């Protein structure tokens with residue numbers, strides 16, 4: 649049985665969405681950030697980083713939303729999802745995942761989260777937030793051009809890179825970004841997926 653820890657953030661959505669796409673059984677322990685639940689002795693023993701999401705599969709324990717999604721993808725099979733088979737397919741998927749995680753999530757959205765959303769903890773830094781906005785807009789232009797007439801990031805079909813991109817797009821919309829046309833169409837189409845809707849409901853319940 650898979651246990652997934654964490655809820656209520658775009659990062660916790662990812663493993664839940666992946667599990668829903670794979671149609672696997674899992675137990676969700678919906679602890680949330682800054683609730684004190686990541687700081688308990690029990691959770692710290694599991695994940696000394698005191699962060700969510702986190703996954704347990706029998707004795708195997710894993711943190712990091714990308715590592716968890718890729719582990720699930722490579723452990724279970726599904727017709728709903730493209731799973732790379734060759735070194736080149738894997739590299740193309742990694743290329744997108746690295747770009748999305750590095751440039752959109754860590755470099756922009758999470759920095760904005762700290763200095764725009766959570767200013768009481770991390771301090772207010774309006775210049776930094778403005779720079780993140782500009783930087784993210786530039787990355788969106790690259791993605792928008794690429795997505796013209798495309799339904800997924802990889803031509804072979806919907807996969808983990810799309811889960812990462814759409815979770816970042818939702819986050820950006822929450823921070824009042826105007827999405828360019830092709831990205832908007834791509835996001836709207838992917839948001840119709842049954843697994844996405846269910847994962848959103850589960851991730852953000854209560």
Ligand SMILES: N[C@@H](CCC(=O)N[C@@H](CS)C(=O)NCC(=O)O)C(=O)O
Pocket residue numbers: 657658659660680681682683684686698699700701711712713714
């Ligand atoms: N690189 C990690 C980032 C995890 C992370 O920073 N999670 C935040 C929530 S989005 C967290 O757990 N913060 C702990 C807390 O604030 O209590 C991942 O992608 O899983």
